[in-house]
Amino acid sequence: MGDTPSFDPSSLDELVDINSIPWSPLFIFIMVVAVAISLLVAGLVAYSVRRFRARPGGGVPRQDFGNRNLEIAWTAAPAALVIFVFGWTFLTMRTTPTPGSDLPDGRRPDIVAVGQRWWWSFHYPESGVTVANEIHIPAGRRVLVQLTSDEVQHNFWIPELGQKMDMYPGKTNYLWLEAKEPGIYHGVCAEYCGTQHAWMRLIAVAQPEAEYAAWVRDQQTAPLPVAEPLPQLGRAIYIARNCGSCHAIATVSEGQAGPNLTHFGSRLTISAGVLTNTPENLAIYLRNPQAVKPGIFMPNFRLSEEEIAALVAYLESLR
Numbered sequence: 001m002g003d004t005p006s007f008d009p010s011s012l013d014e015l016v017d018i019n020s021i022p023w024s025p026l027f028i029f030i031m032v033v034a035v036a037i038s039l040l041v042a043g044l045v046a047y048s049v050r051r052f053r054a055r056p057g058g059g060v061p062r063q064d065f066g067n068r069n070l071e072i073a074w075t076a077a078p079a080a081l082v083i084f085v086f087g088w089t090f091l092t093m094r095t096t097p098t099p100g101s102d103l104p105d106g107r108r109p110d111i112v113a114v115g116q117r118w119w120w121s122f123h124y125p126e127s128g129v130t131v132a133n134e135i136h137i138p139a140g141r142r143v144l145v146q147l148t149s150d151e152v153q154h155n156f157w158i159p160e161l162g163q164k165m166d167m168y169p170g171k172t173n174y175l176w177l178e179a180k181e182p183g184i185y186h187g188v189c190a191e192y193c194g195t196q197h198a199w200m201r202l203i204a205v206a207q208p209e210a211e212y213a214a215w216v217r218d219q220q221t222a223p224l225p226v227a228e229p230l231p232q233l234g235r236a237i238y239i240a241r242n243c244g245s246c247h248a249i250a251t252v253s254e255g256q257a258g259p260n261l262t263h264f265g266s267r268l269t270i271s272a273g274v275l276t277n278t279p280e281n282l283a284i285y286l287r288n289p290q291a292v293k294p295g296i297f298m299p300n301f302r303l304s305e306e307e308i309a310a311l312v313a314y315l316e317s318l319r
């Protein structure tokens, strides 16, 4: 198959970047017409108010019972305009490429994001890294994100880094993210997806290239087993309580129903932004997750204080 064209990285520049699409002529047309009509109407109102205002002794104005030609005109003209705009919109929608609809062969997404109720899972196909609720990206470089959803519709939105994009079960959308500067950027789910929709937040940490590469290497390595007894005990409780049926921790468990916890200790927040990630807050969360974020798919295990302390020590050691 020697004639298969090889992947040309410069073709990436031709990918659609919504942020750089010039204003469409359709948008400009609709805006100009709408502004013109508003000005005309407002102008005529102002003129009539002045010209035909009641004056002392003016009596009853002349009564006008309609004008067929005028009525036909003001029905037909707007109808024609609306039909014209409809046709033009239809054509524009058919011919405007969606981001990602024309990915060149060989271009893979940098991040595969899946909306969950009510958290996010992220996979980096290139490096094999899987994380939850918090992504790291290189600053100053565009990152291609593939978006899908597990069960219901979500919407991925980090306002400072790119546009909003729906996440549908069974359908794939794409989105470019770009952080010009290193920093921490906050995102939300922007499509109502059930009880805890409002607590479906995410964080993007944009880092300089070298720092980002170091983060990727960290994520690729399973955290070192800790020698101290308390985290050790926590690990045993994690296994005994079968937390791993829903959670993945590299070399320990492979559950998929909940967030990957392999490097949980290095995350900034707990449960998609509902609490800052501190040992105190994690204890509050584990004491009764349903009290912190009601309705989530993590049950209350009625853990004893000893179990909680050990689990907190273990989970926070996963850096």
Ligand code: HEC
Pocket (backbone or CB within 6 Å): 117, 118, 119, 132, 133, 196, 238, 241, 242, 243, 244, 245, 246, 247, 257, 258, 259, 260, 264, 267, 269, 270, 271, 272, 286, 293, 296, 297, 298, 299, 301, 311, 315
């Ligand atoms: C039935 C599945 C299930 C089991 C079993 C389960 N969890 Fe969870 N867990 C979840 C889900 C789902 C979430 C995400 C909740 C949300 O934010 O919507 C979660 C969230 C978490 C988080 C926050 C993760 C993050 O990324 O912020 C921690 C920590 C956690 N669970 C620890 C545990 C521990 C410890 C156990 C065992 C005692 C356990 N889980 C058992 C489903 C489960």
Ligand SMILES: [Cu+2]
Pocket (backbone or CB within 6 Å): 115, 116, 118, 153, 154, 155, 189, 190, 191, 192, 193, 197, 200
């Ligand atoms: Cu959502």
